[in-house]
Structures are given as structure tokens and as C-alpha cells.
Amino acid sequence: MAQTQHWIEPFPHGIYVRPADAWIDPSRPVPRALVTHGHADHARGGHGAVWATPETLAIINLRYGRYADEHAVDYGSSIELGGVRISFHPAGHVLGSAQIRLEYQGETVVVTGDFKRRPDPSCAPFELVPCDIFITEATFGLPVFRHPPTPDEIAKLLAMLHAHPQGCVLVGAYALGKAQRVIAELRDAGFEDPIYLHGALEKMCALYAEHGIDLGELRPVAGADKSELMGRIILAPPSALADRWSRRLPDPVTSMASGWMRVRARAQQRGVELPLIISDHADWDELTQTIRDVAPREVWVTHGREEALLRWCELHQVKARALALVGREDEDDA
Amino acid sequence: MRAFAALITQLGYTRSRNAKVALIADYLRATPDPDRGWALAALTGEADFAAVKSSAVRAMAMERVDPELFRLSRDFVGDTAETVALIWPEMGTPANDLRLADAVDSFASVSRARAPTLLAEYMDQLDSDGRYALIKLATGAMRVGISARLAKTAFAQAFGVDVDAVEEVWHALAPPYASLFAWGEGGPRPDPEGTPYFRPFMLAHPLEDGTVDLADYAAEWKWDGIRIQIVRIGDQVKLFSRGGDDITAAFPDIAANMPVEGVFDGELLVRGQAQMGEAASFNALQQRLGRKTVSAKMLAEAPAFVRLYDVLIDGTEDLRLLPWHLRRARLEQRVTALPADRFDLSQIIAASDFGELGRIRDGARDAAIEGVMLKRRDSLYVPGRRVGLWYKCKRDPLTADCVMMYAQRGSGKRSSFYSDYTFGCWTEDGELVPVGKAYSGFSDTELKWLDKFVRQNTLNRFGPVREVEKSLVLEVAFDSIHESKRHKSGIAMRFPRIARLRRDKPAAEADTVAALKAFIT
Secondary structure (H helix, E strand, O other): OOOHHHHEEEEOOEEEEOOOOEEEOOOOOOOEEEOOOOOOOOOOOOOOEEEEOHHHHHHHHHHHOOOOEEEEOOEOOEEEEOOEEEEEEEOOOOOOOEEEEEEEOOEEEEEOOOOOOOOOOOOOOOOOOOOOEEEEEEOOOOOOOOOOOHHHHHHHHHHHHHHOOOOEEEEEOOOOOHHHHHHHHHHHOOOOOOEEEOHHHHHHHHHHHHOOOOOOOEEEOOOOOHHHHOOOEEEEOHHHOOOHHHHHOOOEEEEEEOHHHHOHHHHHHOOOOEEEOOOOOOOHHHHHHHHHHHOOOEEEEEEEOHHHHHHHHHHOOOEEEEOOOOOOOOHHHO | OHHHHHHHHHHHOOOOHHHHHHHHHHHHHHOOOOHHHHHHHHHOOOOOOOOOOHHHHHHHHHHHOOHHHHHHHHHHHOOHHHHHHHHOOOOOOOOOOOOHHHHHHHHHHOOOOOHHHHHHHHHOOOOHHHHHHHHHHHHOOOOOOOOHHHHHHHHHHHHOOOHHHHHHHHOOOOOOOHHHHHHHOOOOOOOOOOOOOOOOOEEOEEOOOOOOOOOOEEEEEEEOOEEEEEEEEOOEEEEEOOOOOEOHHHOHHHHOOOOOOEEEEEEEEEEOOOOOOOEOOHHHHHOOOOOOOOOHHHHHHOOEEEEEEEEEEEOOEEOOOOOHHHHHHHHHHHHHHOOOOOEEEOOEEOOOOHHHHHHHHHHOOOOOEEEEEEEEOOOOOOOEEOOOOEEEEEOOOEEEEEEEEEEEEOOHHHOOOEEEEEEEEEOOOOOEEEEEEEOOOOOHHHHHHHHHHHHHOEEEEEOOEEEEOOOOEEEEEEOEEEEOOOOOOOEEEEOOEEEEEEOOOOHHHOOEHHHHHOOEO
16 A cells, blocks of 8 residues: 555645645646635636536636636546546535545545535535545634534524514625525525625626526625615625625625634624524534544644644544645635 | 523624613513513623632533633633533523523522532533523623613613613612612612612713813812722711722721711722822732732731712712812811821812913822812712713823733634733843733724734744734833832833834834833832
8 A cells, every 4th residue: 555645745835646746726826736626715726737526617717717728527537647546526515616535556535625514505415435544624623613503594594684674684605605505595495585696796606506506586786776675685795794885785784604603703803793603614513523434544634723623533543633734714715 | 591691692793782772671671580680680790609700610611521622612712601602512402491590599509619510500401692691690701792881771771760860779789689670660769778888970081182161170189099989877888999899898997987977989099108108109009909808917008098089978968969169168078077097188289271280280290190180160970971070181191112022812802813912121131021911002903913913923822822023013001110029020010002003113122121110100
């Protein structure tokens, strides 16, 4: 069996797969990149050749333009680069998000990128992939992070809307993934009214719809007058919550959908009046359960609250190390 | 408990004052006695259980959670109660709701040793909002952005009574305030006659710009001790601090020497040997504060006295609706009946115009003078801070240029920011030694910049504390400097705050410890 440290190496700006001469989610331009998903802290511009799922490439093309040499790899199918067998498996994080499985001389490594385990109507569910080395994220790697059931949070949002008919509820949600998930969850809960969007969310919602995710009727906020927006749910990127943009809305209750909303001070810092704990990342219980389920020989932690996850591994006698990758974790996308 | 937990959670996410008042008022109307009384006690900071302290909360958490994981979580969340509430294993919500009053009864009777177990039993019956609210209630530290005044305003609004009338009797009542709620619902107003209780203080506005006509205002010194109210009724004497806390036990030398009935307003000071028996600095007074008992040695070395400002009630006659100059005349009469070593009169400063007053103020570097008070001669004694009646003008603060050495993450709203800074000055050997710590004075924009500076200039991490590159000069304002044996620099600052960020100034040009020592009073 190969010695992992000889063929796969962590650097501050990405994970290098030596025999394939390829980088996973590198934070600076490289000749060959494997990309787990379309969020900015994982998918950067300027690479030469890029391998990713078709949905991820579509997202990247929409947000940052094209790479010189793009290779779409479907979930479950595999390619070979320099003797390394590489396949992409659903990570359950956002549309197109993948865990990357690498196999070289009998040893298997899985890089999760970002992932979650709970159901999400806007993307394919997480697939458990056995491996020797499990390279995981730890965004919510503290035992205080326990995301409540999503339907409960959606019910809170709808209850607020009904209690506030003369105003509106403004939900801050990251443009890629969170916004579409919140809409899809609302539709699953039977909410059929039109949902209003900040301009920055429109294109990505259209892309999701093209990929078969039914988001129901969406309307732009631009051009709608105050009376039309009364009693409506309005989605905007988190940066717009406290922006002048929101002044056009009728008496908005400020809400935000994010795993960080579990901590009161985080909600208060943003002036959030209705925190919705809806996250696209695994919470503490999911992280630790996934390590148990995968039962790898070793765990590597890419980014997040790695200290606590390492401590958990120590307590459970799992060999683990932190990689300290730079440039990860945009708070808004959690 | 569910209704109370929901209230605490909603208050945390509500910004408007009126909305907060409405939330509390709705709760007080909808909740039965005595639960609502205990809730009101919690919101006004009157609920306190000797056996349940934050150490009990930590001890309880350690039983269930790995200490290292708890420490990392606490560091991130920035609040012990919330960390415990979030980290506690979910047991599923039981059918029966815990009664707030039942929990309060158990907290009041539990022993210190059993407190962690009791608390843990409750934790198992609650969801995370319930756990948070109960821990806050049990430890008496709500910190949910509600002042006692706001909670009383909510009570007044809930039952259509006057908030000042609530304030007037408030300190004669005890939780769960059955007589107060009975009054609210149409019964008689509580009558505390015959007990020595606290009346709300009249306070002053800072005179920031402009002047007033000294023909309308009397000037007196603002003494740097603690504001105190002395109440005698029958043979009972009580001393109350500015917030209405009973501090009688710490100052028996005053309580035992108050022969006159009534309610008096004054400044508590101690005499210093260095001041030849005159008022000593606040630092000297501080040695006597916060004690349950006080030694004979301390009574002899730092004897306390009261410098009287005002009289609210003379005998049983309420003077608060008389103008200040009539109350002052009565006070001057009364003081002659008081022992001179324990009570004197705060003198009126004779100044014909503002320029003269300013010169007198700036010349006064007396250890116990903090500034000047201006009182409208016809002002009635009204509780709280009213525009146009009383003003205070503090001396300009002293400032020094110091270098940031360490930064610590804040708590509460600032839990993700490095917002507490330890700063130092240079010794003669060219070493930087800490001279103080400040966590206020800067804007939100400056805080963001400081936080970024700390993150980008970290040399070492010690838990929540980071040592930083010694390159940033902070202009620190402070009220005074005192000698201190506890600090390596030998000095301690009173009320230090950040006045300006001096990004332009090289660290080597910051002040020296010797320069600071020149300010010692």
C-alpha cells in the first residue's frame, strides 16, 4: 500500500495530489485543479484544466466565467490522472457539491469539501464513501453547534410572516445554495405565494430551476412597490440586510438563515430579529457521526473549528491532524 | 418556564425600546403570581441566590462535557450560560412545564454543594432557550439588554400606573412583589411607611457644551467618593448606594452616628492621613467598599464621613417638591445637629461667571474633587436625569500615549471581536510594562480595525488572549492614577478608555512609566 504522505500533501493554499500533479480546491491559480463545489473559497478563477461536476462547472461559468480546459465528471463516474483514480460523490452541501475520492496504489482518500447529512430539497444527498484517509471540514466543529430540524425553522419563518401582515420578512441568505434551499424548503412546507428576490440572487435561482429544482414563483424586488411587498418573504444576500437597499421594504423583520444563528451574539451583531438556524454544513453531531460511519484510518481536518474536532478524535482514539488551509470559510455561506 | 424563556429569547433579538416594553408588559399581564413577580425580579436584577453562582454552572457542565471541549466552546460563544445551554445534551421536551416559582424556591433553599446537581436536573427538563433563561435567572446575571428602569416602565404600562410612583415604592418591596401586582390590578398602592427604604436619586446631565447663567444655578464641588443616601426612621438607619444597594454593614461608623430622622443625600468619603484628616482619594475609599464586615483597624485608619448635598425628607416632612434653595436652607439648619466628624456640608462655590468657575475648577486638583456640579436654584428633587435642572462638569481627563501589548476577545455582543486591550508604557530600561486595560472609547468602525490589527499582528496565543506586535500607539484617557503594589508598573489607572488610535505615532515615542507617575494623586 502507498504511504499517503508521499502522494497527497497539504499546503496552506490547497491539497496537492502529486502523481496526478493536481490540486484540490486551490486558493491560487494552478495548472490542474479538482474542485469540490462552486463557493468562492473553494472555486477560484485562473486555473488551467479543471475537473468538477457538471453542475459545479455551470455555477462557476455563471459566477466567474470559463476556465481554459473544463472536464465535467458526473457523480459516481471516475477518471484517471497519473495513476490516481478520481471520482466525485454527492456531498449534500449545495447543487453540484462533491466529495472527491482518490485512489492510488491501493490506498483511498476522500476529501469532503463542505458537506452536510440532513435532507436538502435543492441538492443530491450526501453519500457515505469508505476510505483510509478522511479529509473533512469542521466549520461547525464545536459541540454547541447542533442545528435544529429544518422544518421547525421554516415554521418559525412562516409564523413570523403571519404575525406581521403589514410588513415583510427579509431573509438574509447566501446567494449560492442557502437562498435556493430556503425557497425549496418553503415550497416543501406548502408555501405557494410568490417569493421576492434581491437582484443578486436572481441568476443563481434561475440556474437551479434549469437543473430541475422547482422554486415556484419568484419575483424581483426591483420595480415592486411597498404595498405589493407587504406580507411577503423577501430574500437578499446577507450584505444587503443593513444596506440602504432594504429601506425600500415595508417595515421589514430582519431574518437570517445560517448555522451561526445558533449563537445569540452572532445574530445580535447583525441586527437579526428572527434568527433561522439553517445551515449547509454538518453540525457537531453530524461531523462526529460521519467520522464514526466512515471509520477511516486517519482524519485530516481542512478548516473551521479544528481544535475541538481533533480533541473529539483524541477522546475517541481516532488518529487525526489539522491542515490549516488558508482562505476558507466565508461566514455568509454557512 | 416556557413563557419566560420565550420572553428572554425575544428580548435578546428585539432592538426597539418600545417593542421591549410591550413584550415585558404582555408577559406580566398574561402570567400568574408569583411567577411574574420572580420574572420581574430577574429583569430588574433583584433575584439573587447565594448558593447558585457561575462556578456552580461550570461545575455542572464539567460533569457532562469534556472540559477541553467546554473551554473551546466557551471561548467561541463568549458567554458561560449560553455555552452550557447550547452544549447540554437534548433529552426531549417533557409534557409538563417547569414552574418558574418552583425553580426559584429550590434555588433559594439549595445548599452550595447540591446546587450543581439541582441545576443539572432542571437542564434535563428544558430546551436550549429554557436552559439559557434558567441559568441567567439562577445566577442573577440576566444581561439581556434590559435596564431595571425599562422593566419598571413595562410594569407601569401593563397596568396603567405612573412609573415614578412605582420607583417611589420599589425599594420598599421584595420579590415576588405580590402587593405591587395587586395595586396594578386595582388594589391599594403599597404603603411602606415605618420602614427605612431607598428613594430614587436625582441625577445630573453632563454639561458638554455651552454654559448656564450662574444667577439661576448654584455651583458646588463634585466629590469623588460614592453617592449615598442615609435614611433614618425611628431608630433604624440604612445607607444606600446610587443603585439602591444596602451598604449599611460596610459603614457602621456612619450608621451608628446618625441621630436625625429623615432622608439625606450626600457623598461618602474617607479621611486620609496623607490629607491631614481631609477627604482622601477614591482609591482609599475603595479599600472599604464591598465588605460585609469591617475591622476596627480599618475604621481607625480610614474613617468614613458624609459630605451632605441635599435633604429629601426632614423628620417625616417630604421636601422633594420644594425648590433646591429652600431644601438647602433646611439642610444647613439640620447639619448643626449632626456630629461634625461624621457629617459636613458640601460648600457652595462662589463664582460670578463661567470663566471664574472654570479657573477655580481647573485649579482644584484636590484628591477628592472630580469636578463641579451646577444645580438650578429652583429645582425640585425629581428622580433620574432631567434636562435643565442639574449639570455636572468633570475635569478634562488626563491622557497618555500607550502601546497595545495584549488583546482579549470580548463577551456578549463582542464575542467574536478582540475588544479588550492591555497596553503598556516604557520603563527607563526600555522595557514595555502593562499600565492598564481598556475596552471602551472606540467606535464600531475602529473596533473592526483594531480586531483586524490584532489578528494580523499576533505573536502568541494564550487561550482567549493574544500577544500582539508592540507597534500600535493608543491614546488612553483616564480620570486619575494611583500607586499600586499589585501591578508590575507600580501604578493603576482609574477608568481608562481609548481616546484615539495613534496610528501615526511610532511605538518608541509612547509615554514612559515615569511620566505617568507624575500624575499620581
